[in-house]
Amino acid sequence: MxxxxxxxxxxxxxxxxxxxxxxxxxxxxxxxxxxGKPCHLSGTAKPSSPRVAVLGGDGRYHLMSDGRMICAKGRAEQGWKHVQSCSWTEIAGVLVDGYRAGGTYGSVEQVWFVQPVAEGVPPSSVPPEQRCQYGTYGVFHFWPxxxxxxxxxxxxxxxxxxxxxxxxxxxxxxxxxxxxxxxxxxxxxxxxxxxxxxxxxxxxxxxxxxxxxxxxxxxxxxxxxxxxxxxxxxxxxxxxxxxxxxxxxxxxxxxxxxx
Structure with a gap:
């Protein structure tokens, strides 16, 4: 061994x-x-055709790979479903063993659907500020x-x-x-x-x-x-x-x- x-x-x-x-x-x-158990790679299928960036009805460009909008949770009649969450904590001013204790927690979730409205363009041609900012991109660098x-x-x-x-x-x-x-x-x-x-x-x-x-x-x-x-x-x-x-x-x- x-x-x-x-x-x-x-x-x-x-x-x-x-x-x-x-x-x-x-x-x-x-x-x-x-x-005898090789490491896993990304878990994402290798694209069979070049990726493209498509302008969506939300005014942002979204990355498409083999007909799928990568930043979406899935496709529905209304379009490609996007979900983004934001959470926060408000800590009370009470010290317990040197740490702040108590407080309240909150979060908000935004859901929207995106329909492509234009032909695809090379992803590298899209400025960062025009790209969809859904969290998956930050983890895996889907965008160039x-x-x-x-x-x-x-x-x-x-x-x-x-x-x-x-x-x-x-x-x-x-x-x-x-x-x-x-x-x-x-x-x-x-x-x-x-x-x-x-x-x-x-x-x-x-x-x-x-x-x-x-x-x-x-x-x-x-x-x-x-x-x-x-x-x-x-x-x-x-x-x-x-x-x-x-x-x-x-x-x-x-x-x-x-x-």
């Missing part, structure tokens, strides 16, 4: 970091339990994301789209949103949707899994694109201290840049 020691050094270290609360034995148990704030990342994303396409280079089901790189080598691996980018390095498989295969053979490797080190992820010192407390060592110390 596979163990932590069968993984490449950086992947082993990253699993120790991400699941430090399990401990080494607990992580090995997870690897054993999930052997706005340009990165850093010029070098904008150039990397452009190169990845031109070479490998704009959809996620792992799941292929959602538009790519994040330039993904290998922290241990500093080289760009591909363009990932927000969901894949968040979960890819949590994969406990040595091989025979889409995520493990992506990390072992990154689709963008042949482009040899370095990711700028000054933009690389760096955890807070308090987080590092907590991991050290749980494991007795810093699993990522070998790859942590010197300052």
């Amino acid at each position: 596979p163990t932590l020691d069968d993984l490449p050094p950086y992947r082993r270290a990253k699993l120790l970091w991400d699941f430090a609360h399990f401990g080494v034995d607990g992580i090995n148990d997870m690897i054993w339990e999930r052997a 994301p706005p340009p990165a704030k850093t010029a070098v990342v904008r150039r990397l994303r452009t190169a990845l789209v031109e070479a490998l396409g704009e959809d996620c280079h792992l799941c292929g089901a959602l538009p790519g949103a994040m330039v993904d790189h290998d922290y241990s080598t500093g080289m760009v691996r591909g363009l990932l949707c927000k969901l894949c980018n968040r979960t890819v390095e949590e994969c406990p498989h040595v091989d025979a899994c889409p995520k493990a295969d992506y990390m072992s053979n990154p689709p963008a490797a042949y482009l040899a694109l370095p990711y700028p080190q000054y933009l690389a992820w760096e955890p807070k010192e308090s987080t590092r201290a907590r991991k050290v407390e749980l494991l007795g060592f810093d699993p990522l110390a070998e790859w942590r840049p010197a300052h």
